[in-house]
Amino acid sequence: MKKKFGNCYEAAFKTLFHNVSNRELRLVHGEVIGNKPGTETYNKPIGHAWIEMGNVVIDPSDHFEWPKIFDKTTYYEMAQIEVTNLKTYSIADAITKAATNITYGPWLEGEQDFSKLDKALEKYAKV
Numbered sequence: 001m002k003k004k005f006g007n008c009y010e011a012a013f014k015t016l017f018h019n020v021s022n023r024e025l026r027l028v029h030g031e032v033i034g035n036k037p038g039t040e041t042y043n044k045p046i047g048h049a050w051i052e053m054g055n056v057v058i059d060p061s062d063h064f065e066w067p068k069i070f071d072k073t074t075y076y077e078m079a080q081i082e083v084t085n086l087k088t089y090s091i092a093d094a095i096t097k098a099a100t101n102i103t104y105g106p107w108l109e110g111e112q113d114f115s116k117l118d119k120a121l122e123k124y125a126k127v
Helices: 008-017 072-079 091-101 115-125
Strands: 026-033 045-053 056-059 068-071 087-089
Touching (some): 008 026, 008 045, 008 056
16 A cells, blocks of 8 residues: 555544444545645555445545545546455454554555554553
8 A cells, every 4th residue: 555645544444433333334445546736646546445335435534524425436437446456344354454453544464463462452551
């Protein structure tokens, strides 16, 4: 994943978590192409996170005034999303990844390194 900007990872995770009863929701991490001329991210891939439910996309990140709801095809075209780079997580998988990586995202794939979690647990055990 590329450098992240804004609050998309946190906002998408919290949206998923606060709607935990809706098992159809999926957290998606991917890359969008920056579309604001004059910014350092213009025409460059940016790590991004959003929520999907079937053919609906919910983008709760701070670049919108309110969470925006899109048709999936429209959102993917607008954001120029490369579908080969997507990571999709169920609610349970997202909670596990957030806990083991101690971040809302993006997350490491493959073999998990629990050293961050171990250090955090040691820190709080001393309190």
